Amino acid sequence: MTLLGRSVAVKVPATSANLGPGFDTLGLALSMYDELTVTAVPGSDVTVDVTGVGEGVVPTDASNLVASSILATFAAVRQPAPGLHIAASNSIPHGRGLGSSGAAVVAGIAAAKGLLQGVADFDADLLLGIATELEGHPDNVAPALFGGLTIAWMTTNGPRHKKLMVHRGVSPLVFIPQSTLSTKVARELQPVNVPHADAVFNVSRSALMIAAMLQSPELLFQATEDKLHQNYRASAMPETAELVALLRANGYPAVVSGAGPSVLVLCDGPGPRLEAAELVSRHATVPWEARMLAVDFKGATVVAIS
Missing domain, CATH: 3.30.230.10 (Ribosomal Protein S5; domain 2)
Known part of the structure; x- marks a missing residue:
């Protein structure tokens, strides 16, 4: 053929x-x-x-x-x-x-x-x-x-x-910076071994993440906590770490998207998503493109x- x-x-x-x-x-x-x-x-x-x-x-x-x-x-x-x-x-x-x-x-x-x-x-x-x-x-x-x-x-x-299949209330918001970061560079910043307590912490949050994404979006803030990779990579993308900290300090479930430097916010509805975008537009120290996605x-x- x-x-x-x-x-x-x-x-x-x-x-x-x-x-x-x-x-x-x-x-x-x-x-x-x-x-x-x-x-x-x-x-x-x-x-x-x-x-x-x-x-x-x-x-x-x-x-x-x-x-x-x-x-x-x-x-x-x-x-x-x-x-x-x-x-x-x-x-x-x-x-x-x-x-x-x-x-x-x-x-x-x-x-x-x-x-x-x-x-x-x-x-x-x-x-x-x-x-x-x-x-x-x-x-x-x-x-x-x-x-x-x-x-x-x-x-x-x-x-x-x-x-x-994700709960219909989950409303993703992405903040995209002008800067880039190589995944290879991000991975090189992580240690070979991590503390046992941190591993247990992430196991619990990963399990909670499934419940939050499928059934209980109100749990997304706790479910997005991490101790395995984001802190280790923060030095390579300080503006990203700063934005995640700003959002989380105000109660929004923000994480580094992939290896970064974009930031993903998993809001539990369109209202909080709009509020998070407004917060960043008022307080961010570098430009971010906000994309409200499905x-x-x-x-x-x-x-x-x-």
């Missing part, structure tokens, strides 16, 4: 990992998206047109992360890859802790799945396995793939996930165009 001329449209959400206590485990899909069209063309060349975030910066050949993820997915299911033309319209900020690299990986995997419709079969475990191998950790790629709130964990047979429940979608 020839793939030439096949074209698919892909849409992938931003994500916020960790959510405070759930380090490398919890992730949330958010209503901010990268969208792309991928067409199988003759030959083996790869061309990429990028508009929006990353335009003029990210590679436009086979080394582009979306493109390399498509090629890796074809290889994973032992199918020869055609030439590719990718037209990407990006909205997810790069280097801000909102899952841009995970979204690119997932976009490539979803595009490959769409192009290979009727040729190769993909189940959830295979999709997550490929994504985790390419990205390194499952906590961002799981919600990007499947939407909602996800719990991700590793087994001897690869990564697994559980998707959960939880994305679909995850990555792919639709055949031709």
Whole structure:
């Protein structure tokens, strides 16, 4: 079966990992998206047109992360890859802790799945396995793939996930700075070992986070407490630490989004979300872009165009 001329449209959400206590485990899909069209063309060349975030910066050949993820997915299911033309319209900020690299990986995997419709079969475990191998950790790629709130964990047979539906009262608010931070740099600031009491603290808060997100949003402030990673990373992003402290001092459940430097606030309704945005506009010492988002429940979608 020839793939030439096949074209698919892909849409992938931003994500916020960790959510405070759930380090490398919890992730949330958010209503901010990268969208792309991928067409199988003759030959083996790869061309990429990028508009929006990353335009003029990210590679436009086979080394582009979306493109390399498509090629890796074809290889994973032992199918020869055609030439590719990718037209990407990006909205997810790069280097801000909102899952841009995970979204690119997932976009490539979803595009490959769409192009290979009727040729190769993909189940959830295979999709997550490929994504985790390419990205390194499952906590961002799981919600990007499947939407909602996800719990991700590793087994001897690869990564697994559980998707959960979030309480309708949960109202995410993201503050995006002008600065960026490398995930690699953020990870290097964490110790190899942590105190036993801190580990127990985070286990309790992670369990509480599930209850808060699914049933009891009024518990989100306590549920977002963390002792495993945010304090260790604070020196690399002092403005982020300052903003989290400001918000939490005023009763808002603020956390570092992913590796930062964006800040996620998980409010328990639209009213507190507006109040939190107003607080930051009045008191923040550096500029922050406030984005009032919804939880994305679909995850990555792919639709055949031709």
